[in-house]
Amino acid sequence: MARVMAKRVFQMLVAHAPGRVKRLVPGRVKHWMKSRYARRNVLIDIVGSCNLECPSCPSGAAERNPGGMMSLETFERIIDRVASEYPGTTVDLFNWTEPLLHPQIAQFVQITRAHRLRSSISTNLNILRDPDALAAAQPESITVSLSGFTQPVYVIGHKGGDVERVKGNMVRLSHSLLKAGSRTRVEVYFHKYRHNLHEVSLMREYASSLGFLFKAGWAYYMPIERVKSYVEGTLPGHEREFVESRFALNIKRAVEATEPFRHEPCALISSSLALDCRGTVQLCCAVYNSKKFSIGSLLDTPTETIEKKILTHPYCDGCMRNGLHIYALWHEHEIRSEYERIAREGSGTQSG
Numbered sequence: 001m002a003r004v005m006a007k008r009v010f011q012m013l014v015a016h017a018p019g020r021v022k023r024l025v026p027g028r029v030k031h032w033m034k035s036r037y038a039r040r041n042v043l044i045d046i047v048g049s050c051n052l053e054c055p056s057c058p059s060g061a062a063e064r065n066p067g068g069m070m071s072l073e074t075f076e077r078i079i080d081r082v083a084s085e086y087p088g089t090t091v092d093l094f095n096w097t098e099p100l101l102h103p104q105i106a107q108f109v110q111i112t113r114a115h116r117l118r119s120s121i122s123t124n125l126n127i128l129r130d131p132d133a134l135a136a137a138q139p140e141s142i143t144v145s146l147s148g149f150t151q152p153v154y155v156i157g158h159k160g161g162d163v164e165r166v167k168g169n170m171v172r173l174s175h176s177l178l179k180a181g182s183r184t185r186v187e188v189y190f191h192k193y194r195h196n197l198h199e200v201s202l203m204r205e206y207a208s209s210l211g212f213l214f215k216a217g218w219a220y221y222m223p224i225e226r227v228k229s230y231v232e233g234t235l236p237g238h239e240r241e242f243v244e245s246r247f248a249l250n251i252k253r254a255v256e257a258t259e260p261f262r263h264e265p266c267a268l269i270s271s272s273l274a275l276d277c278r279g280t281v282q283l284c285c286a287v288y289n290s291k292k293f294s295i296g297s298l299l300d301t302p303t304e305t306i307e308k309k310i311l312t313h314p315y316c317d318g319c320m321r322n323g324l325h326i327y328a329l330w331h332e333h334e335i336r337s338e339y340e341r342i343a344r345e346g347s348g349t350q351s352g
């Protein structure tokens with residue numbers, strides 16, 4: 001909490017202190033303060049779409065953000081700026097989209113590494129064009145995100161996907177990483193719903209047999225604006241039906257449980273920097289609608305202006321009043337034990 005407050009104070013100073021005051025601060029002190037307090041986890045959607053249509057994700061919904069692909073040239077300019085403004089940060093090459101759709105994914109990893117920044121990828125792994133190139137590029141981590149071991153179960157959460165293709169790609173990826181002697185950390189992340197708990201151990205065994213780490217966690221609904229719509233009763237019927245029948249974590253109870261923590265500052269407001277595939281900064285990584293939440297082009301907007309717009313965005317008051325900033329980061333908050341309890345109850349098992 002103290003660190004969140006310190007970052008908040010630092011960023012308020014960046015946004016509001018007059019230029020003549022900032023110029024008095026020596027360069028080395030600025031660099032130290034940036035790496036300590038201005039370090040934002042940077043998330044860049046290098047493509048604008050996904051190959052699947054998961055019912056729990058806005059990329060799978062009817063009203064999607066415009067698609068597209070970031071060029072290597074734009075990415076390089078962005079990474080130059082990120083490396084100087086947020087030294088030492090990790091760059092996630094995804095936020096709401098599927099990064100392996102980009103045919104030059106390996107070069108994105110190389111550029112990030114060349115700027116002494118770490119890169120991470122999260123993928124549904126229904127597509128894997130060139131595992132050798134990806135393994136040779138050595139991203140710090142790859143997360144394979146899935147929700148079943150057999151096709152009838154997998155396809156409920158990952159609509160349009162093929163789990164046999166995913167499993168085949170896991171084997172290809174494992175071989176390529178071995179061949180390259182890569183140190184990339186691969187984790188298979190199993191999203192637990194009410195309907196798929198009996199397949200967790202099958203996937204755990206399969207992932208372990210390939211030398212991958214494995215983790216299972218309760219699926220939850222995002223982004224923030226859709227959670228808000230759900231709580232307010234304005235979510236379309238078919239989406240509401242999915243939320244109520246599939247999630248073990250009861251979303252209304254989860255939001256209500258944030259009540260004692262709603263006064264806390266938002267950790268995301270000072271810790272994430274999310275960009276779409278056009279290089280436009282978004283309010284944060286937990287909101288999706290780029291028409292509503294675009295802040296400005298990273299390359300054409302001074303950092304002070306970006307920080308100021310994020311820190312004073314009118315949407316944040318309502319988000320925090322409803323506790324959605326706590327809900328969005330529940331994995332890293334003390335509310336986690338309460339959410340685990342709600343989800344275990346919702347799953348009908350006490351062991352989860």
Ligand code: SF4
Nearest residue numbers: 050054057060096124
């Ligand atoms: S695979 Fe991931 S990004 Fe694609 S629709 Fe599903 S949850 Fe969204």
Ligand code: SF4
Nearest residue numbers: 266269284316319325
């Ligand atoms: S208050 Fe909500 S919308 Fe604003 S940055 Fe935090 S999580 Fe995002």
